[in-house]
Amino acid sequence: MNRNNTIVGIDKEIFQTLLKEAQNRHREFNEPIPNANKDSLDKVEACLLLPFQTANQKYCYKCFTSKASILFYALIKNHCLQNGNKRMAVLSLGYFFYLNERMFLLSNDEIYRLAKITALSTNKTKSINKIHKSLMQSAKYKFPNAFSLHGLLKIKKSSKLRRLLYIQKAKLKMQTLLAK
DSSP, X not given: OOTTSOOOOOOHHHHHXXXXXXXXXXXXXXXXXXXXXXXXXXXXXXXXXXXXXXXXXEESSOSHHHHHHHHHHHHHHTTOSSSOHHHXXXXXXXXXXXXXXXXXXXXXXXXXXXXXXHHHOOOHHHHHHHHHHHHHHHHTOBOOTTOOHHHHHTSOOOHHHHHHHXXXXXXXXXXXXXXX
């Protein structure tokens, strides 16, 4: 959550930026992630909107960790991309935490195991509960409040400026996640 307790989601444009960064990085390691076609991006967009789904004018996923859990689960299990679904789910989850000023405290080994277990799971409810439980500790901690790029996004400027700030934040987070 950010300072006004609003949970901010990832949009399709940001996902595409994360995807391009991941493609560039994984190409170096000979682990390619293919380009996403229109159908793939439509599936991705559905996954990105899922945490904010409502029923009877109430959110289906109320708290930050519930939203993060369903986002992670959906990006892995919906097989939006030909290859790289788990990697993109991990990067998207890390960025979702970052965007909402939460510290992502799971180690690389822990998030790798969680992604593998999620991919192999057959019980949706148990899998989402396991993800939620794993993320609970991380979600408790917010970034230090000394300076926040997210605060800049609240400035009433052009949507292009906000988009550029989002993209810059995505790139910064990608560099941090990929450096690990």
